[in-house]
Amino acid sequence: MFRHSFIKFLAIGVINTLIGLSITYTCLNILGLHYWASTFIGNLLGACVSYFLNKRFTFQSKAPFMGSSFRFAIVIILSYFAAYKIGLELVDEIVMLLALPTGYIEEIAVLFGAGFYTILNYLGQKYIVFPEKYKQGPRSLQ
Known part of the structure; x- marks a missing residue:
């Protein structure tokens, strides 16, 4: 069951990633916003899509x-700060x-950060x- 739901999560994550990273890089490179503001805005909008698609x-x-x-919201916020802090620190150290x-x-x-975020976010969701305990049967999706 883990593998099946994780594959669905990743497929939906492609949509979230396209939305989130496009917005993040637009904010960072075109609008000139700070790293934290850019990643927050991109992830917030991707998270809204994520909630509804993953729930269903x-x-x-x-x-x-x-x-x-x-x-x-709690899972997203904790995943966001942990993942992007780790990503920034790790890349800074490597460089x-x-x-x-x-x-x-x-x-x-x-x-x-996006890679770490995906893993933390999946586990939290x-x-x-x-x-x-909230899982619905296959018939209720129709």
Whole structure:
């Protein structure tokens, strides 16, 4: 079951990634916003799409909106700060250790952060936001 829901999560994540990263890079490089503002805005909009698509298709959940949306927001916020902080610190350390040019640290850190975010977000949604007790049967999706 883990593999099946994770594959659906990844497929829906492609949509979220296209939306989130497009907005993040637009904010960062075109609008000139700070790293944290850019990643926050991109992830916020991607998260809205993620909530509705994952609730219905990935986890087939009947969890009430108020409770699940609150848990979702907590998972998203914690995943966001943990993942993008780790991504930024990791890339910064690698660049310094290898004496690489520092011009694209934030752009590369966004990609590392997105990978960490995906893993943390999936685990949080699966076990905290849309746990098995709210799973709906296959007929209720029709």
